[in-house]
Amino acid sequence: MSFDFTIAIVPNNTSLERELNYIKSALLYADKVTLISPLAYMFDRLTDKGNSLNEKTVLRLIEQILPLAKLKDIDFYNNSYPVIKHFSQIIHSKQYRAIPYVKKLGIQRQLKDFTVQISEAMLSLVGEEQGKELQTLIDNGQVYIEKFDHSLGDLDLCVQDYFNLLKKSVHSSYPLFDPQSNDLMKAAVNSRIVNLSASDRRKITHAGLTDNYIQRLPSFSEASMQELIDIKKELSNPLIRFRKKMLEYSETIQSMPWDEDFEAECELLYEKEVVPALLDIDECTKDSSFIRNLGSKFFTDEGLWKSTGGLVVSIAAGGVISAFNNAISSDVAMLTAGGAYAAAKVASAYQEHIAMRKEIQRKDMYFYYKAGKLLS
Structure with a gap:
């Protein structure tokens, strides 16, 4: 099974900020991210570019909006509904097809302006920056919105839809719920409306633990979506080992994300296992310094100083990698007796450095360590 995450958010205002915060965490870790959010669904539907394709698609848009208006202003709804219903009958009749072309163009232009106004109003409502960011993620296939x-x-029916989507996500993905959704699922489990298998429980715990740890990464809250996507691409192989380790960690957590002890268990595991692992990687990284190893094996060899003075200067002035390239180039002066021996020394130190770096990157927590460094 792939690492498909489903995020469930009960909106507490009209901003998409909470949805995007949860998405960021999942996006760095998961293969696919699905979002269950009435607000995001409304945004996706009301800003769909296909709404202005023709008169019928605009009517469908109006039919979606009217029930929302009913909640806000019943008089407006009662006055508008008969008009829209009559207009819909005209659009679907032969009578509309008989309208002169110029007249039709005028109607179509007004309807298109209406869809633009709806889209702009929705964008303003959820936050223009957040709305555009979510729309980009949807367009690029990074996030899928549940219908x-x-x-x-x-x-009443919308709440029932939400609960049904929660139940489906538990069995088909790694579910990551906000506090209200967690409370809803806890009540359903305690009432035995929802029965969780051992596998379901592991997936729920795994998603909650992963989110808990990723949110701790340095500067994570300031990172952009694109930065996180780029980091995941760059660290695709270490991510596989990190997932394996997170699965092992989540096996040791006894609480569910909606339990009071869950946060404390995550914290205890983090201090016991994660922090030492990160320190170990950090120490190994320092020990594998190419310059340090080159210095101990090369610069301390006094017999080389006179014959390889030019190479030493090159290292100091041009950097280690540049010096290495020069050392194995066709430069005749560099490849005379002393220079050739020095080049072999540099090459040997460089190969050891590469081997050590590969060994570090094979560590289970390297993805987490390196992601933190990149975000910093």
Whole structure:
């Protein structure tokens, strides 16, 4: 099974900021991210570029909006509904096809302006920056928005849709829930409305633990979505080993994300296992310094100083990698007796450095360590 995460958010305002914070955490770790959010679903539907394709798609947009207006202003809804219903009948009739072309163009232009106004209003409502960021993630296939079967204006049915999507996510993915969704699932489990298998419990715990640890990464809250996507691409192989380790860690957690002890268990495991692992990688990284190893094996060899003075200067002035390239180039002066021996010394130190670096990168927590460094 792939690492597909499902995020469930109960909106507490009209901003998409909470949804995006959860997405960032999952995006760095998961193969696929699905979002269950009435607000994100409404945004996705009302800003869809396909809404302005023709008169019928605009009507469908209006039919989505009217139930929402009913919740806010019942008089507006009662006055508008008969008009829209009559207009819909005209659009789907032969009568509309008989309207002169110029007249139709005028109607289409007004309807298109209406869809633009709706899209702009929705973007302003959720936050222009957040709305555009989510839209980019959707367009690029980074995030998929779950659909609701019923209009968001039908609150009872919409809540039922939300709960059904939560239940589905538990069995089909790694679910990551916000506090309200956790409370809802806890109540459902305690009432035996939802029965969790051992596998379901492991996935829920794994998602909660992963989110808990990724949120701790340095400067994570300031990182952009694109930075996180780039980091995941760069560290694709270490990510595989990191996932394996996180699965092992989540096996030791006894609580569920909605339990009071969950946060404390995560903290204890982090201090016991993660912090020492990160320190170990950090120490190994320092020990594998090419310059340090080159110095101990090369510069301390007094017999080489006179014959390889030019190479020493080159290292100091041009950097280690540049010096290495020069040492094995066709430069005749560099490859005379002393220079050739020095080049072999540099090459040997460089190969040892590469081998040590590969060994570090094979460590289970290297993804987490390096992601933190890149974010810093």
